[in-house]
Amino acid sequence: MKSFDELSKEFVAKFNTRHFPASPQSLYEPAQYFLGLGGKRIRPVMCLMGNELFDEISPDAYEVAIAIELFHNFTLIHDDIMDKAPLRRGMQTVHEKYDEPTALLSGDVMLVTAYDYINKIKLANIHKIIHVFNNTAKEVCEGQQIDMDFEKKEQVSLPDYINMISLKTSVLLAASLQMGAILGGAGDGNQGHLYEFGKNLGLAFQIQDDYLDAFGDPAKFGKQTGGDIVANKKTFLLIKAMEIGTSAQRKEISELIKTSSPDKVQNMLSIFKACGVDEAARELMAKYSEIAFQHMEDIAVMSIRKKPLEELAKFLVQRDF
Amino acid sequence: MKSFDELSKEFVAKFNTRHFPASPQSLYEPAQYFLGLGGKRIRPVMCLMGNELFDEISPDAYEVAIAIELFHNFTLIHDDIMDKAPLRRGMQTVHEKYDEPTALLSGDVMLVTAYDYINKIKLANIHKIIHVFNNTAKEVCEGQQIDMDFEKKEQVSLPDYINMISLKTSVLLAASLQMGAILGGAGDGNQGHLYEFGKNLGLAFQIQDDYLDAFGDPAKFGKQTGGDIVANKKTFLLIKAMEIGTSAQRKEISELIKTSSPDKVQNMLSIFKACGVDEAARELMAKYSEIAFQHMEDIAVMSIRKKPLEELAKFLVQRDF
CATH class of the missing domain: 1.10.600.10 (Farnesyl Diphosphate Synthase)
Structure with missing residues (x-):
């Protein structure tokens, strides 16, 4: 059994590569720039840990882990546009460094690329993985929308708040573990x-x-x-x-x-x-x-x-x- | 063999349903609103025609046709944001009727929903279909980015222009036919x-x-x-x-x-x-x-x-x- 740090190193070694074609540079350079800002890579490592809980880590778990991290970064690029955030991890956000249309489009292409990695896994698990991945993706969008709706509200109830943070943050952690478990035969x-x-x-x-x-x-x-x-x-x-x-x-x-x-x-x-x-x-x-x-x-x-x-x-x- | 008009009616009968959950309304209502603006539905019908060229139309061809039309509408919602377009088919665009963050997010959730429909097809074809779908999706994003880049340029060469319209428009028509053909066993x-x-x-x-x-x-x-x-x-x-x-x-x-x-x-x-x-x-x-x-x-x-x-x-x- 590997620790978080060990798995993190193994994941980063696979993830720190170019995920996009060279051209058009105006689309793919911003996407690659954002991935280069780093992050703790908690979600993909949770996928690997969920996988290792049941079996030796399979190559497919790495593909799904990469898809999860690309999806997470896609949401960050788009959230930064919506929140008009100038900085992410102390560096310029994509829409700030380039412009909003470029940030929007490089986010879109990152989401599509996430599905490229999912499409590499064995057929036996693909229906289940896409099902969990998509449900979670929609929930994360819902969480972001509800969070934005809260800004316009006078008062928010505690159950509504818990529901929002669950959708916006928790379900992706949960699904990352679950997808690893699915691939591990749980x-x-x-x-x-x-x-x-x-x-x-x-x-x-x-x-x-x-x-x-x-x-x-x-x-x-x-x-x-x-x-x-x-x-x-x-x-x-x-x-x-x-x-x-x-x-x-x-x-x-x-x-x-x-x-x-x-x-x-x-x-x-x-x-x-x-x-x-x-x-x-x-x-x-x-x-x-x-x-x-x-x-x-x-x-x-x-x-x-x-x-x-x-x-x-x-x-x-x-x-x- | 069915004509475009016949297939169009059959497709619209299946497509004109609700593709999203009821809640949160602030996210899904705008997405459903945009689909309600209509359109000629050329791309999904081309998928059905590409399918019928080789075999009787399969249920999977309808799933992929719906995915294609959802993808196409996702690109329109996001393009309208980037182009700051106030109208689409004579009606308010999503970012105009609601706001930009909502348009961005309802586009995102529409793209994810497109993959829900792809995920319904038989395993035998799923790797191939996602491969063609994703390559095309990335090309359409590339076409939009190159088109935006053109606006900042003094002059554009004819080969660059042909490449741009090919990516932005033609490849999705081509891929719609091809995906139908794949499902028809071509x-x-x-x-x-x-x-x-x-x-x-x-x-x-x-x-x-x-x-x-x-x-x-x-x-x-x-x-x-x-x-x-x-x-x-x-x-x-x-x-x-x-x-x-x-x-x-x-x-x-x-x-x-x-x-x-x-x-x-x-x-x-x-x-x-x-x-x-x-x-x-x-x-x-x-x-x-x-x-x-x-x-x-x-x-x-x-x-x-x-x-x-x-x-x-x-x-x-x-x-x-």
Whole structure:
């Protein structure tokens, strides 16, 4: 059984190649540029780990892992256009470095290229893999649309928020594991448990992300905290505070949102603590982590095979940075 | 053997259904809205005709035909964003009726849905179909990118122009026929001839389109002529005139491009005629038509089976409207 780091190195060695023709350069150079910005490659490695949970890693698992990473990068290029984001991993986004039409089109061609890799796998699994891949792809689009819809809304309910982060983030982690499992010959029961493991892990991770953006140690977190508060982002903390806060606290939050005073972050954090939403976030993270680990427990393979995934999960949801 | 009209009715009966889930409405309503704008559905019917050339029409040919039409509509939604087009078939484009992020995302989800339909076909053909579909999809993206690149260029060569319209328009017609043929059990030779038939027909059609925009009868053409001239579009006529015109004519064209005088169209048409590019366009159309029909001739099936495709081809390239 290989660790995340080992599999990551193996994946990167295969992925760091040119995925597109040379010409027209104006279309393919931007696509290749974006892939060159790097990333943790968590999703494709999860596909490999889901595969190794049941069998030796098959060549097809690498093809699907590459397809997953191309799909993920396609969504990032298009999300950056929609969010008008100037930077990604500290570098210019595609629409910023080139222009919007080029970013749109190089994203499109990256999605088509993802299907090229899927098309390389053995016939026996292709219907199932495309089925899971497509359902997930549509869910990720749905999550992005719902997230954009939230920006126009006064208030968002907690179940709606959980549904959104599930679609936008968790299902791709879950499906990456499941597709690896399908290629490893896992039965429906094991596939289902692995999927739920990934989904709940993703939810825990996303809520932790909201938490760390507010309460994390900037030195460890790697970026300034409070960014979500400054941007008035509807995070778990804000939504929960608007749900459980007193009417005075809710009023104060509503007024803080309208301001951009220098102590906005500090004041919002005080309200969050007074409402106890920091504690609520930690509890919910713990709850989703627990559900995730229970599903891992229920997968019918020898526990030694589960080690790398359990370690990855612990790393992802117990980081304090 | 069924005529274009018969197959068109059969296709539309299957296509005019809902292709997306109900929710989130903000994502799927715009996608379904765009499909509701209609269209001639030429490409999917060509898939059915390519299929019937070799065998009775199979259910899989309908699945691929739907995938092709969804793909075509995905490209239109995204092209409309890139071209900032307000109208499509006389109705608001998606980004105009909703907004750009929604148009981008509903296009993405339409492309994914196209692969859902491909995923329904029998395993025996799926690798081949995805291979042709993907290559064509990438070529169509390349054609759009090259077309956008042309806008920034002073001058475009004729071979570059032919390559662009081939990628942007012809290859999808060609591939639609070929995918039908693959599902009909055609051999590589017949597939190749049918592909070339569609590709050359597409080239003849596109050059005719350039010709009719300048010299067509507005009453029959259905829209005002001269639109390409007003927009300074690099059409076959303009490119060819800049190639074969005298230096005085070329200078006059360059100056006309900078103006927007009321007699711009009339003056440009006079130069086109003086250069003889109207005649050159008719000759090139005839040449591509001839090549197309030669390839049709070379397909090894009984000539009675070729009738509907030959009639469609004659209709497409001998229209004077």
